[in-house]
Amino acid sequence: MPQPLLTLTTRLPNTHRRILLSLLLLSLMILFWPTSSKPEKPLLTLMPVLLSASWAQLEPEHGWQLQVQQWQLVLFPEPEPEVDESLSHYAIQSGDSLSRIFSRHGFSQQQLHQIMAADQSLLALDVLRPGHTLTFQRDEHNELLSMELFIHAGNRVLFQREADGEFSYQELLDEGEWYSQTLVGEIHGSFYLSAQRAGLNDAEIATVSQLFRDRVNFSRDIQAGARFQVVRSDNYVGEEATGQSRIEGIRLFNRRQQLTAFLHDNGQYYDAEGNSLQRAFMRIPLQREFRISSAFNPRRLHPVTRRVSPHNGTDFATPTGTPVLAAADGVVIRVENHPFAGRYIEIQHHGQYKTRYLHLDRALVRNGQRVERGQRIALSGATGRVTGPHLHYELHVNNRPVNPMTANIPLAQPIPDEGRDAFFEKVAFMIRQMDEETLLAQQR
Numbered sequence: 001m002p003q004p005l006l007t008l009t010t011r012l013p014n015t016h017r018r019i020l021l022s023l024l025l026l027s028l029m030i031l032f033w034p035t036s037s038k039p040e041k042p043l044l045t046l047m048p049v050l051l052s053a054s055w056a057q058l059e060p061e062h063g064w065q066l067q068v069q070q071w072q073l074v075l076f077p078e079p080e081p082e083v084d085e086s087l088s089h090y091a092i093q094s095g096d097s098l099s100r101i102f103s104r105h106g107f108s109q110q111q112l113h114q115i116m117a118a119d120q121s122l123l124a125l126d127v128l129r130p131g132h133t134l135t136f137q138r139d140e141h142n143e144l145l146s147m148e149l150f151i152h153a154g155n156r157v158l159f160q161r162e163a164d165g166e167f168s169y170q171e172l173l174d175e176g177e178w179y180s181q182t183l184v185g186e187i188h189g190s191f192y193l194s195a196q197r198a199g200l201n202d203a204e205i206a207t208v209s210q211l212f213r214d215r216v217n218f219s220r221d222i223q224a225g226a227r228f229q230v231v232r233s234d235n236y237v238g239e240e241a242t243g244q245s246r247i248e249g250i251r252l253f254n255r256r257q258q259l260t261a262f263l264h265d266n267g268q269y270y271d272a273e274g275n276s277l278q279r280a281f282m283r284i285p286l287q288r289e290f291r292i293s294s295a296f297n298p299r300r301l302h303p304v305t306r307r308v309s310p311h312n313g314t315d316f317a318t319p320t321g322t323p324v325l326a327a328a329d330g331v332v333i334r335v336e337n338h339p340f341a342g343r344y345i346e347i348q349h350h351g352q353y354k355t356r357y358l359h360l361d362r363a364l365v366r367n368g369q370r371v372e373r374g375q376r377i378a379l380s381g382a383t384g385r386v387t388g389p390h391l392h393y394e395l396h397v398n399n400r401p402v403n404p405m406t407a408n409i410p411l412a413q414p415i416p417d418e419g420r421d422a423f424f425e426k427v428a429f430m431i432r433q434m435d436e437e438t439l440l441a442q443q444r
């Protein structure tokens with residue numbers, strides 16, 4: 001690359017070079033010297049861009065760029081953050097309960113109850129895990145004014161005290177970006193261990209084996225040395241990984257068979273020919289139809305407070321003891337007790353689907369268990385705050401509740417015409433990525 005200034009300076013005698021560069025530095029300083037007495041924030045953010053542009057001609061090894069950056073820090077220091085006495089942060093430890101955290105912070109059990117009431121339709125506070133943080137804000141009487149739950153960079157929930165003393169919630173979601181990587185490997189011993197060695201986590205391995213379950217028996221039919229290729233993407237908000245991941249595509253070469261699965265934009269998996277790999281979802285997670293006693297309504301008003309209190313599911317008037325069925329294949333990710341939602345179960349399905357079953361009398365599955373479509377998972381009941389026995393059923397797509405009675409659910413049909421071409425383009429692209437990565441791995 002031509003570097004005229006550098007070439008010029010290296011040809012000059014040392015003294016001249018120093019003078020020339022000092023002049024350059026001086027003019028840069030004048031150029032960026034703040035015009036007002038108070039350095040404005042936009043200037044601070046603008047400067048590194050301008051600097052790097054004007055210094056791009058020079059080799060960074062000369063260290064001047066670094067020096068200018070240091071001067072810049074001295075000249076325009078970042079303002080000291082103001083300490084807000086009313087705020088306190090708490091990092092969740094393993095085994096923590098919200099009740100214990102509240103009493104340690106001097107908040108009343110009544111306020112805990114109000115927060116739990118606000119969380120009834122979200123159920124975000126039931127699964128506090130190490131890595132999550134809580135930020136509390138107090139009022140002048142040391143009582144809770146607001147609480148923010150930080151789950152990951154793309155998911156925060158803000159609970160705020162309203163004028164009537166009750167809490168409202170606001171979910172702050174940021175979809176962020178997905179970055180993919182290709183993982184390849186061979187199966188020696190169990191598929192589970194081989195996939196784990198290649199870098200897949202438990203949920204991803206469960207997805208793969210459930211997607212191919214009807215086509216291959218992983219414990220019996222896999223030949224030693226069978227190859228697999230996986231495109232997995234990880235979610236980032238800014239620079240921060242949110243810990244969410246998903247399988248975009250997989251190919252498995254076993255004996256003379258090639259198994260494929262690719263994730264479409266509609267959240268469902270199809271093979272490379274566009275055939276559905278998912279069994280149809282059940283529209284209603286019950287053996288027969290029951291009267292709908294309350295419909296899905298994201299803008300329902302609370303009868304007393306008149307505040308928006310969304311009804312994120314469909315209520316079926318089931319008498320206590322009615323068998324509740326898993327709407328589709330998946331893994332149980334929660335079996336919890338909540339003062340308002342009662343005993344409830346959450347299932348993670350393939351792609352971007354989740355289902356919840358509330359106010360249960362009894363759960364018949366445990367956390368982490370794999371379940372099949374139509375499997376009995378619970379008996380309905382009237383636990384939590386209810387006016388009578390019923391099943392409250394929720395369907396979430398991409399972490400957002402949708403109307404379970406009208407939403408597009410996997411129907412085990414070939415890929416729809418809409419988005420079909422884009423799907424096959426994506427598949428071709430992923431297959432190239434997979435083959436390249438396999439070649440690279442073989443050369444290592």
Ligand SMILES: [Zn+2]
Pocket residue numbers: 294311313314315391392393
């Ligand atoms: Zn309900």
